[in-house]
Amino acid sequence: MLKLEKHFLLSRIEKSKQMAEDRTTINDPDIALSKAKSILLDPFNLDDHDLSLMLSTLLSSGGEMGDIYFQAISHESWTLEDREVKNSVHSNRQGVGFRSILGEKSGLAYSEVFEKESLLQAAKAAGTIATDRKQMTYRVNPKTSQQILYPLLNPINSLVDENKVKLLRSIDASARARDHRVKEVVAMLSGNYQVVLVVSHEGELKADIRPLVRLGVSVIVEANGRRERGSSGGGGRHGYEFFDQDMLKNYAAEAVDQALINLEAIDAPAGEMTVVLGSGWPGVLVHEAIGHGLEGDFNRKKTSAFSGLMGEKVASSICTVVDDGTLEGKRGSLNIDDEGEETQRTVLIENGRLCNYMQDKLNAKLMGSHSTGNGRRESYSTQTIPRMTNTFMMAGPHEHDEIIQSVDSGLYAKNFGGGQVDITSGKFVFSASEAYLIKHGKLDAPVKGAMLIGDGPSALKQISMVGNNLALDPGVGNCGKEGQTIPVNVGQPTMRIENLTVGGTN
Numbered sequence: 001m002l003k004l005e006k007h008f009l010l011s012r013i014e015k016s017k018q019m020a021e022d023r024t025t026i027n028d029p030d031i032a033l034s035k036a037k038s039i040l041l042d043p044f045n046l047d048d049h050d051l052s053l054m055l056s057t058l059l060s061s062g063g064e065m066g067d068i069y070f071q072a073i074s075h076e077s078w079t080l081e082d083r084e085v086k087n088s089v090h091s092n093r094q095g096v097g098f099r100s101i102l103g104e105k106s107g108l109a110y111s112e113v114f115e116k117e118s119l120l121q122a123a124k125a126a127g128t129i130a131t132d133r134k135q136m137t138y139r140v141n142p143k144t145s146q147q148i149l150y151p152l153l154n155p156i157n158s159l160v161d162e163n164k165v166k167l168l169r170s171i172d173a174s175a176r177a178r179d180h181r182v183k184e185v186v187a188m189l190s191g192n193y194q195v196v197l198v199v200s201h202e203g204e205l206k207a208d209i210r211p212l213v214r215l216g217v218s219v220i221v222e223a224n225g226r227r228e229r230g231s232s233g234g235g236g237r238h239g240y241e242f243f244d245q246d247m248l249k250n251y252a253a254e255a256v257d258q259a260l261i262n263l264e265a266i267d268a269p270a271g272e273m274t275v276v277l278g279s280g281w282p283g284v285l286v287h288e289a290i291g292h293g294l295e296g297d298f299n300r301k302k303t304s305a306f307s308g309l310m311g312e313k314v315a316s317s318i319c320t321v322v323d324d325g326t327l328e329g330k331r332g333s334l335n336i337d338d339e340g341e342e343t344q345r346t347v348l349i350e351n352g353r354l355c356n357y358m359q360d361k362l363n364a365k366l367m368g369s370h371s372t373g374n375g376r377r378e379s380y381s382t383q384t385i386p387r388m389t390n391t392f393m394m395a396g397p398h399e400h401d402e403i404i405q406s407v408d409s410g411l412y413a414k415n416f417g418g419g420q421v422d423i424t425s426g427k428f429v430f431s432a433s434e435a436y437l438i439k440h441g442k443l444d445a446p447v448k449g450a451m452l453i454g455d456g457p458s459a460l461k462q463i464s465m466v467g468n469n470l471a472l473d474p475g476v477g478n479c480g481k482e483g484q485t486i487p488v489n490v491g492q493p494t495m496r497i498e499n500l501t502v503g504g505t506n
Contacts, residue, residue, distance in 0.1 A: 031152065032148075032152050032207045032208065032209050032335075033142060033143075033205075033206070033207040035152070035195070035207075035209060036070075036195050036196065036197045036207035036208070036209065037197070037207070039072055039195045040070040040071075040072060040094070040195060040197050041070075041197070043114075044114040044115070044116075046114070046116070046119075048140045048142065048205070050116060050119075051068065051140040051199050051205065052139050052140045052203070053120070054068055054098070054119055054120060054123045054199075055068060055123075055140065055199055055201070055203065057120050057123040057124050057127065058098050058100055058123040058124075058126055058127050059100065059127060059201060060127060061100070061127040061128060061129075062102065063100035063101055063102050063107075063127055063129065063201075064101055064102055064103070064201075065100075065101040065201045065361060065362065065365070066098070066099050066100040066101055066126070066127070066201045067099050067198060067199060067200050067201060067339055067340065067384075068096065068097070068098055068099075068123070068198070068199040069096065069097040069098075069099070069196070069197075069198055069199075069338065069377070069380050069384075070094075070096050070196065070197035070198075070380070071094060071095060071096075071097070071194060071195070071196050071197075071379060071380040072092075072093075072094040072194070072195045073091075073092070073093050073094065073192070073193070073194050073379065074091070074092050074154070074156055074192070074193040074194075075089075075090070075091050075092075075190070075191070075192050075193075076088070076089065076090045076091075076156050076190065076191050077089045077188065077189065077190040077191075078164055078165070078168060078188070078189045078190070079186065079187070079188050080165070080168035080169065080172055080185075080186070080187040080188075081184075081185075081186045081187075082184075083169070083172060083185075085165055085168070093112070093379075094112065094114075094380075095110050095111060095112040095379070095380040095381060096110060096111050096112075096114070096119055096122065096380055097109075097110040097377075097379075097380035097381060097382075098110065098111075098122050098123045098125070098126035098127075099126060099383070099384065100126045100127040100128075100129055101129075101362055102129050104362075104366060105129045106129070106362065106383060107125075107126045107127065107128060107129035108126055108382075108383055109122040109123070109125035109126035110122060110380050110381045139203050140199055140203050140204075140205045141203050141204055141205065142204075142205040142206075143204050143205060143206050143340075146206065146335055146336060146342055147326065147335055147342055147343075148335060149237070149326060149327070149328050149329065149330075149333045149334070149335055149343075150210075150211060150236075150237035150238065150328065150329050150333065150335075151211060151237075151238065151239065152209035152211075153209070153211055153239055154193045154211065155191040155192070155193060155211040155212065155213045155238065155239045155240055156191045156193055158191075158239030158240045158241060159239070159240040159241070163240075164189055164240065167189060167215075167240070167243060167248070168187040168188075168189055170245070170248050171185075171187045171215070171217050171248045171251060171252050172185045172187050172217075174248060174249050174252035174253070175187075175217060175219050175252040175255060175256055178252060178253055178256040178257075179221065179256055179260060181221040181222055181223050181260065181263075182219055182220075182221050182256055182259075183220050183221060183222045183227070184219065184220040185217065185218070185219050186217070186218045186219075187215075187216070187217045188214075188215070188216045188217075188218075188233075189213075189214075189215050189240075190213065190214045190215075191211075191212070191213050191240065192210075192211070192212040192213075193210070193211055193212075194208075194209075194210040194212075195207075195208075195209055195210075196208045196209075196210065196336075196338070198336065198338065198339065198340035199340075200339065200340045204340060206336050206340040208334065208335045208336050210237065210334070210335075211237050211238060211239060212235070212236075212237055212331065212487060213235045213236065213237075213238055213239065213240055213242060213243075214233065214234070214235035214331075214475065214476060215233050215234065215235055215243050215248075215251065216231065216232070216233030216251075216476065217231065217232055217233055217251050217252055217255045218230070218231040218255065219231070219252075219255045219256050219259050220259065221256065221259040221260055221263060223263055226263060228259045228260075228262035228263050228265075229259055229262070230254070230255040230256060230257065230258030230259030230260070230261075230262065231255050231258070231433075232250075232251045232252070232254035232255040232258070232474075233251055233474065233475075233476050234247070234251065234474030234475040234476060235331060235474070235475035235476065236329045236330055236331050236475040237329050237330065237331065237333060238329055258415065258433065258434050261434060261446045262434070262446065262448055264445075264446055265445070265446040265447050265448035266445050266446070266447055266448070267447065267448065267449060267504060268411070268432075268435065268447035268448060268449045268450035268451075268502065268504030269411075269437070269447070269502065269504045270502055270503055270504035271501070271502060271504075272499050272500070272501050272502075273409065273410045273411055273499075273500065273502055274407050274409070274410035274411075274438075274496065274497070274498055274499070274500070275410060275411045275412075275413060275452060275496075275497050275500040275502065276403055276404060276407060276410065276411070276412045276413070276438065276494060276495065276496050276497075277413050277492065277494065277495045277497065278412070278413060278414040278415060278494060279400070279467060279469045279470065279471040279491075279492060279493050279494050280471040280472065280473050280474070280491060280492070281415055281416055281473040281474075281476075281477075281490065282413060282414075282415065282416050282492060283391075283392050283393060283472070283473065283490035283491040283492035284416055284419065284430070284473070284477065284490045285416070285419070285428065285430055285452070285459075285492075286321060286391060286392065286393050286490065286491075286492055287388060287391050287477075287479070287488065287490040288419060288421040288428060288430075289421050289426055289428040289454075289455070289456030289459065290321060290349075290426075290456045290460065291321075291323070291348075291358075291388050291391040292304075292388075292421065292423050292481070293305050293306045293423055293426055293456060294306055294321075294323075294348045294349075294354075294356075294357050294358060295357065295358050295374070295385075295386045295387065295388070296357045296358055296359040296360065296363035296364065296367060296369070296374075296386040297360075297363050297385055297386055298423055299357050299367070300363050300366055300367050303423065303424050304423060304424065305423075305424065305425055305426035305455070305456060305457050306354060306426075306457070309354050310354055310355070310357075311353060311354065311355070312353065312354055313352045313353050313354075314349060314352065314353070314354045314457060314460060314461075315349050315352040315353075315460035315461060315463065316352055316460065316461055316462070316463040316464065317351050317352040318351075318352070318396050318397075318463065318465075318466050319349060319351070319352050319393060319460055319463055319466065320347065320349060320350050320351060320393070320394040321347075321348045321349040321391070321392070321393055321394070322345060322346065322347050322348060322391070322392060322393075322394055323345075323346045323348060323358055323372075323374065323388055323389055323390065323391045324343075324344075324345040324346070324389065324390050324391075324392075325337070325343025325344065325345075325373055325374070325389030325390060326343055326344060326345055327390050327472075327489070330390050330472065330475070330489045331390075331475040331476075331477060331487045331488065331489045332388065332389040332390040332391075332477070332487060332488040332489040333389060333390060333489075334373075334376075334389065336373075337360075337371075337373045337374060337375045337376055338375055338376050338377045338384050339360060339361050339371065339375035339384055341361070341371045341373045341375060342373055343373040343374075343389055344372060344373045346358060346372045346373075346374070348391075349460075352460075356372070357369070357372075357386075358372050358374040358386050358387070358388060359371050359372045359374060359375075359386055360374060360375030360376075360384055360385060360386045361375055361384075362375075362384075363386055373389075374386045374387055374388070374389065375387075376389075376486055377484065378484035378485060378486055382483075382484050383482075385481065385482060385484070387479065387481060387486055387488075388479060388488050389488060389489075390472060390488065390489040390490075390491070391488070391489075391490060391491075392470065392472060392489075392490060392491035392492055393466065393470070393491070393492040393493065393495065394466075394470065394493075395466065395467065395468045395469065395470035395493045396465070396466025396467060396468060396493060397466070397468060398465045398466060398467050398468060398494075399467065399468060399469075400467050400469050400493075400494045402465075403465045403467055403494050403495075403496050404438060404441065404442070404443065405441035405442075406441065406465065406496065407438045407441060407496065408438075408439075408440060408441065409438065409439060409440075410437075410438045411432075411435055411436070411437060411438060411447070411450060411502055412435060412436045412437075412438050412443060413432040413434075413435045413450065413452060414432075414434045414435060414436065415432065415433045415434040415435075416430055416431065416432060416433060417430075417431040417432065417433040418430075418431055419431065421456075425455060426455040426456035426457050426458075427454070427455045427456075428452070428453070428454060428455065428456065428459075429451055429452070429453050429503075430451065430452045431450070431451050431452075432450040432451070432452065434446070435447050435448075435450045447504070449504055450502055450503075450504055451502065451503035451504070452500060452501075452502060452503075453500075453501040453502070453503050454500050454501055459497055459500065462497050462498045462499055462500065463495055463496065463497050463498075464496050464497070464498050465495065465496035466493055466494075466495055466496075467493035467494030467495065468493060469493045469494055470491060470492065470493040471491055471492075471493070472489045472490065472491035473489055473490050473491060475489065477489055477490050
């Protein structure tokens, strides 16, 4: 027993030291590089000379482009259910991915063993897509001048475990105190810490320290034999201190109020009608039905509904769509993408005209373009592909109330649930988790079972009013593509769309 207590005390002391260290390394790119080296290179006696040898081995068979991607990932999640912690998961993994590119071909090999010989074998394996042997030497050149968009800390160490449980109990208590009809509460807290080193084929070495936290609450309310669910949450690239008491109370109130509204909901009507989309999370429609179609690989392969339309009018003239990976602290933001390129703000559609695609290095080269800092990968064991960061519709001139008042009869979809999209056609189906009828310019009864059906290109042209209340989602979005899941933000202001098909239950 004495040994256990001593070990626990020592672990607390070490964690306190780590927390203090993290707080002192907030936003210095020099510290980011040195810290990444201390985690990914120094314990294995690797240095810049070894990186140069790996890069030379990777490209010696004739690869035109390539990179080396070192990554360490720490993750934890906590789930509170029935007022007790029912699940706690902690994991750590690290590895090195080697990628060689020749034309349209991309070879990938990775190693989770950091011995020099194993890494050189992986580099050689990735380079076998090319066969023109070259005797070339590449030198690694560390780069530290880069943007810093979030604190360079480990969020898992930003709060001791006891206080993580207290945080979950606090949001549970707030939800139950909100209304006596609350029967079940599930609260979930997660933290993710990634340390990344990227060696580009030009020999540049860049690093990133990536914190990510997320908190979610789901409730079930019951009255008169009817049960409904509501949910809320948020997060971003911060430590756990991001979730203050006011935020916890707001999350709890949003989840409970959404569920209570659905208790009173009537069946949604079906048919073609005017639909008003709320601000924030409903921007998932922009992300799915439009954003994916503007990623470079789909357009290079001509499988997107927007292929071959560069410079043409693809949306209403009041529509401007942007992907911006440089927003401070946002879930989809990155200091550098997974190819070592700084993220940037890319205007995709401006005043209705298509003006850009999102590009990684490979697709940009093949399309005669340039990288937009959108090369992303889930981990060292997966390929880099063009992906979104924070994607949203820009604000317009109209007030939210003005848009509602302009509709004589229609539907207001305040919040969304799940959905499906076909990238080639742009066709989508989304469910509204909170929606209301609009009658004579006023919100009427809440409805359940509303499904929005359409296609991205058509919906863009049918947008008739755009609000001035642009908001991003609170930081809960994940995006899936080719089996890879990455964090993103979505967003939009209130929007009015004409002649959208609503699939309902009435």
